[in-house]
Amino acid sequence: MKQFTHYKKLIPAIACICLATTAKSQLNTFGSGYYQNRYLLNPAMSGLQQQLIINAAYKKDQLSFTESPTNQYLTADYGLSEKTGVGAYVVTNQAGPLKQINAMGTYSYHIAFSETNKLHMGISLGINNNRLDISKTNGEADDPALLNYNSKGTRFEAGFGAAYAYGNLLVQASLPQLGSQFKKEEKNQANRPLAFASVSYKIKISEEAEGIYAEPMLCVRAIKDADNIIDAGSNFTFLNNRLNIMAVYHTNKSITAGVGLQVIDQVLVNALYHSVTGGLKTFSDGGLEVGLRINLSGISKKQ
Secondary structure: OHHHHHHHHHHHHHHHHHHHHHHHHOOOOOHHHOOOOHHHOOHHHOOOOOOOEEEEEEEEOOOOOOOOOEEEEEEEEEEOOOOEEEEEEEEEEEEOOEEEEEEEEEEEEEEEEEOOEEEEEEEEEEEEEEEEOHHHOOOOOOOHHHHHHHOOOEEEEEEEEEEEEEOOEEEEEEEOOOHHHHOHHHHOOOOOEEEEEEEEEOEEEEOOOOOEEEEEEEEEEEEOOOOOEEEEEEEEEEOOOOEEEEEEEEOOOEEEEEEEEEEEOOEEEEEEEEOOOHHHOOOOOOEEEEEEEEEOOOOOOOO
């Protein structure tokens, strides 16, 4: 009877872990990674300008739930020269008692074959830490099942990316979790991002002085033991790139849409709405992401 009571106390903790795992499996990435902060999805896109660029965002899923998952990131990148760049970022994910921290440093190399023909490559190295806050569960504080989760400690992680730009065409590819590929305990983990690839093309659709541009994009995200996700959408810029509107449809039956505004030459703010995946629309509403981009080195140049 005592043993039954012990495991009964563990049920809420197990339920929290399962809910967090389910939320993670949706794999709703930050919407700002598609256009505003491409470095977030591809290390090759760091240090493109010889200016210090800082990006930050906060995202909350399932707005109707008080304890719904939250995600934050902070990135900074700088072009050391026309050929080399560096960057760093920290991403945190909180879902109930589970917290994940991913901190990476990046080195990028850029080859210019001509003014409009360029190849970018980047590698990121850092750490990944997953921790369970036992104080937020109803299990026994000294239970081996809970303590074992935290015994994994901090693990090494790596990522690689490349991008090719030809005129207004941009082709990207990245491997976000290379380190996990060589770890037995992580290699078989389902719903883990394996690869990202995208192609986009910027088009001028208005001949007015300030111009209106559209940049349609098609992305593929490969997921471990799950259906790959295809993202299709476009970004529209107005008023000499001071205003942008973007929308992306994901094949997990969700949509990301938002607007960005350059309030002054060095600062851009944006807000995006993330609808939930098709199977969860009955139980939850969507999520909200707010972001900030600051150029600390002066007025941003057009890319």
